[in-house]
Amino acid sequence: MDLNLREAILYNIAQNNQEELEATISDAVQGGEEKMLPGLGVLFELIWKQSDTENKQHMIESLEHGVQQANTDQ
Template identity: 30%
Template sequence: MPITMSLREAVLHKVHGKSKSGMRDMIEGSIDAQEAALPGLGVVFEVIWKNIDNAKQDELLSVLQGELEQTNLTPLK
Protein backbone atom coordinates (compact mmCIF):
# COMPACT_ATOMS: atom_id res chain seq x y z
CA MET A 1 0.00 0.00 0.00
CA PRO A 2 1.55 3.36 -1.03
CA ILE A 3 2.31 6.00 1.56
CA THR A 4 0.75 9.37 0.83
CA MET A 5 2.43 12.51 2.17
CA SER A 6 1.66 16.16 1.74
CA LEU A 7 4.31 18.31 0.12
CA ARG A 8 5.12 19.79 3.52
CA GLU A 9 5.57 16.33 5.06
CA ALA A 10 7.72 15.17 2.14
CA VAL A 11 10.05 18.17 2.44
CA LEU A 12 10.35 17.80 6.21
CA HIS A 13 11.06 14.08 5.79
CA LYS A 14 13.76 14.85 3.21
CA VAL A 15 15.59 17.36 5.42
CA HIS A 16 15.10 15.61 8.76
CA GLY A 17 18.43 14.63 10.25
CA LYS A 18 20.57 16.56 7.76
CA SER A 19 23.70 18.19 9.07
CA LYS A 20 24.16 21.98 8.86
CA SER A 21 26.32 21.38 5.81
CA GLY A 22 23.63 19.19 4.24
CA MET A 23 20.96 21.80 4.96
CA ARG A 24 23.12 24.54 3.44
CA ASP A 25 23.71 22.42 0.34
CA MET A 26 19.96 21.78 0.00
CA ILE A 27 19.09 25.47 0.38
CA GLU A 28 21.83 26.75 -1.90
CA GLY A 29 21.03 24.05 -4.45
CA SER A 30 17.40 25.20 -4.50
CA ILE A 31 18.10 28.91 -4.89
CA ASP A 32 17.96 30.02 -8.52
CA ALA A 33 17.10 26.44 -9.49
CA GLN A 34 13.98 25.29 -11.27
CA GLU A 35 10.77 26.64 -9.80
CA ALA A 36 9.89 23.16 -8.60
CA ALA A 37 12.36 23.75 -5.73
CA LEU A 38 10.51 26.82 -4.45
CA PRO A 39 7.84 24.98 -2.42
CA GLY A 40 10.62 23.20 -0.52
CA LEU A 41 12.22 26.51 0.36
CA GLY A 42 8.81 27.71 1.48
CA VAL A 43 8.50 24.80 3.90
CA VAL A 44 12.01 25.46 5.23
CA PHE A 45 11.16 29.16 5.66
CA GLU A 46 7.94 28.21 7.48
CA VAL A 47 9.93 26.16 10.01
CA ILE A 48 12.30 29.07 10.56
CA TRP A 49 9.49 31.63 10.87
CA LYS A 50 7.54 29.55 13.40
CA ASN A 51 10.60 29.09 15.60
CA ILE A 52 12.09 32.58 15.88
CA ASP A 53 10.98 35.45 18.04
CA ASN A 54 9.29 38.63 16.81
CA ALA A 55 12.56 40.59 16.77
CA LYS A 56 14.16 38.09 14.38
CA GLN A 57 10.99 38.02 12.26
CA ASP A 58 11.18 41.81 12.00
CA GLU A 59 14.85 41.56 11.04
CA LEU A 60 14.05 39.07 8.29
CA LEU A 61 11.25 41.31 7.03
CA SER A 62 13.61 44.29 6.95
CA VAL A 63 16.17 42.34 4.91
CA LEU A 64 13.46 41.10 2.55
CA GLN A 65 11.91 44.54 2.13
CA GLY A 66 15.30 46.14 1.52
CA GLU A 67 16.21 43.58 -1.12
CA LEU A 68 12.84 43.84 -2.85
CA GLU A 69 13.13 47.62 -3.00
CA GLN A 70 16.44 47.21 -4.88
CA THR A 71 14.94 44.77 -7.38
CA ASN A 72 13.91 46.23 -10.71
CA LEU A 73 10.60 44.64 -11.60
CA THR A 74 8.43 45.48 -14.56
CA PRO A 75 4.97 46.50 -13.30
CA LEU A 76 2.19 44.02 -14.08
CA LYS A 77 -0.54 45.24 -16.38
Template identity: 40%
Template structure:
Protein backbone atom coordinates (compact mmCIF):
# COMPACT_ATOMS: atom_id res chain seq x y z
CA UNK A 1 0.00 0.00 0.00
CA UNK A 2 1.43 3.38 -1.04
CA UNK A 3 1.00 6.36 1.23
CA UNK A 4 1.24 9.90 0.06
CA UNK A 5 3.11 12.46 2.14
CA UNK A 6 -0.07 13.91 3.68
CA UNK A 7 -1.25 10.47 4.83
CA UNK A 8 2.18 9.61 6.21
CA UNK A 9 2.28 12.82 8.26
CA UNK A 10 -1.22 12.26 9.59
CA UNK A 11 -0.35 8.70 10.58
CA UNK A 12 2.76 9.97 12.39
CA UNK A 13 0.71 12.23 14.65
CA UNK A 14 -2.44 10.16 15.11
CA UNK A 15 -3.01 9.08 18.68
CA UNK A 16 -0.36 11.39 20.11
CA UNK A 17 -1.12 13.22 23.34
CA UNK A 18 -0.83 17.00 23.75
CA UNK A 19 2.78 16.84 24.91
CA UNK A 20 3.87 14.62 22.02
CA UNK A 21 2.13 16.85 19.47
CA UNK A 22 3.75 19.92 20.99
CA UNK A 23 7.17 18.26 20.79
CA UNK A 24 6.62 17.28 17.15
CA UNK A 25 5.59 20.84 16.23
CA UNK A 26 8.36 22.53 18.20
CA UNK A 27 10.90 20.04 16.87
CA UNK A 28 9.90 20.95 13.31
CA UNK A 29 10.28 24.71 13.73
CA UNK A 30 13.57 26.35 12.78
CA UNK A 31 15.00 23.07 11.48
CA UNK A 32 15.65 21.67 8.05
CA UNK A 33 13.21 22.63 5.33
CA UNK A 34 12.22 18.98 5.09
CA UNK A 35 9.95 19.56 8.12
CA UNK A 36 7.97 22.34 6.41
CA UNK A 37 5.59 20.05 4.47
CA UNK A 38 4.68 18.34 7.74
CA UNK A 39 3.91 21.64 9.40
CA UNK A 40 1.86 22.56 6.34
CA UNK A 41 -0.26 19.43 6.69
CA UNK A 42 -0.80 20.12 10.39
CA UNK A 43 -1.71 23.75 9.63
CA UNK A 44 -4.15 22.56 6.97
CA UNK A 45 -5.92 20.40 9.57
CA UNK A 46 -6.02 23.28 12.06
CA UNK A 47 -7.33 25.71 9.42
CA UNK A 48 -10.04 23.34 8.19
CA UNK A 49 -11.28 22.79 11.73
CA UNK A 50 -11.15 26.40 12.94
CA UNK A 51 -13.94 28.91 13.23
CA UNK A 52 -13.97 31.98 11.03
CA UNK A 53 -12.93 34.08 14.03
CA UNK A 54 -9.95 31.81 14.75
CA UNK A 55 -8.93 31.96 11.07
CA UNK A 56 -9.04 35.76 11.11
CA UNK A 57 -6.90 35.79 14.24
CA UNK A 58 -4.31 33.48 12.64
CA UNK A 59 -4.15 35.71 9.57
CA UNK A 60 -3.77 38.81 11.75
CA UNK A 61 -0.93 37.20 13.73
CA UNK A 62 0.76 36.17 10.48
CA UNK A 63 0.43 39.66 9.00
CA UNK A 64 1.93 41.23 12.11
CA UNK A 65 4.88 38.83 12.13
CA UNK A 66 5.86 39.10 8.48
CA UNK A 67 8.69 41.51 7.76
CA UNK A 68 7.60 44.82 6.28
CA UNK A 69 8.77 45.69 2.80
CA UNK A 70 11.35 48.46 2.69
Protein backbone atom coordinates (compact mmCIF):
# COMPACT_ATOMS: atom_id res chain seq x y z
CA MET A 1 0.00 0.00 0.00
CA ASP A 2 1.48 3.33 -1.07
CA LEU A 3 0.00 6.08 1.11
CA ASN A 4 1.07 9.62 0.41
CA LEU A 5 0.20 11.48 3.60
CA ARG A 6 0.70 14.92 2.06
CA GLU A 7 -1.72 14.13 -0.79
CA ALA A 8 -4.29 12.69 1.63
CA ILE A 9 -4.17 15.81 3.81
CA LEU A 10 -4.46 18.12 0.81
CA TYR A 11 -7.38 16.08 -0.52
CA ASN A 12 -9.18 16.32 2.83
CA ILE A 13 -8.95 20.12 2.92
CA ALA A 14 -9.27 20.85 -0.80
CA GLN A 15 -12.83 22.20 -0.54
CA ASN A 16 -12.43 24.00 2.80
CA ASN A 17 -13.14 27.71 3.04
CA GLN A 18 -11.21 30.12 5.26
CA GLU A 19 -13.38 29.48 8.33
CA GLU A 20 -12.97 25.72 7.97
CA LEU A 21 -9.21 26.02 7.52
CA GLU A 22 -8.97 28.21 10.61
CA ALA A 23 -11.08 25.74 12.60
CA THR A 24 -8.86 22.88 11.46
CA ILE A 25 -5.73 24.71 12.62
CA SER A 26 -7.29 25.84 15.91
CA ASP A 27 -8.58 22.36 16.72
CA ALA A 28 -5.20 20.79 15.96
CA VAL A 29 -3.28 23.29 18.06
CA GLN A 30 -5.71 23.32 21.00
CA GLY A 31 -6.06 19.55 21.00
CA GLY A 32 -2.31 19.06 21.11
CA GLU A 33 -2.57 15.57 19.67
CA GLU A 34 0.59 14.16 18.14
CA LYS A 35 -1.36 12.70 15.22
CA MET A 36 -2.24 16.24 14.07
CA LEU A 37 1.39 17.32 13.64
CA PRO A 38 1.83 15.98 10.08
CA GLY A 39 -1.28 17.86 8.96
CA LEU A 40 -0.05 21.09 10.51
CA GLY A 41 3.27 20.54 8.78
CA VAL A 42 1.56 20.25 5.40
CA LEU A 43 -0.45 23.41 6.08
CA PHE A 44 2.71 25.26 7.12
CA GLU A 45 4.42 24.08 3.94
CA LEU A 46 1.59 25.59 1.88
CA ILE A 47 1.82 28.88 3.76
CA TRP A 48 5.60 28.98 3.42
CA LYS A 49 5.49 28.37 -0.33
CA GLN A 50 2.97 31.19 -0.81
CA SER A 51 4.84 33.72 1.35
CA ASP A 52 7.23 36.39 0.22
CA THR A 53 10.57 37.03 1.92
CA GLU A 54 9.13 39.59 4.35
CA ASN A 55 6.36 37.26 5.49
CA LYS A 56 8.82 34.38 5.86
CA GLN A 57 11.03 36.56 8.05
CA HIS A 58 8.03 37.49 10.19
CA MET A 59 7.14 33.80 10.59
CA ILE A 60 10.71 32.96 11.59
CA GLU A 61 10.71 35.76 14.17
CA SER A 62 7.36 34.55 15.53
CA LEU A 63 8.67 31.01 15.66
CA GLU A 64 11.83 32.11 17.46
CA HIS A 65 9.75 34.00 20.02
CA GLY A 66 7.45 31.01 20.48
CA VAL A 67 10.37 28.62 20.98
CA GLN A 68 11.93 30.96 23.55
CA GLN A 69 8.60 31.29 25.36
CA ALA A 70 8.07 27.52 25.34
CA ASN A 71 11.52 27.01 26.86
CA THR A 72 10.89 29.50 29.66
CA ASP A 73 7.50 27.93 30.42
CA GLN A 74 9.06 24.53 31.12
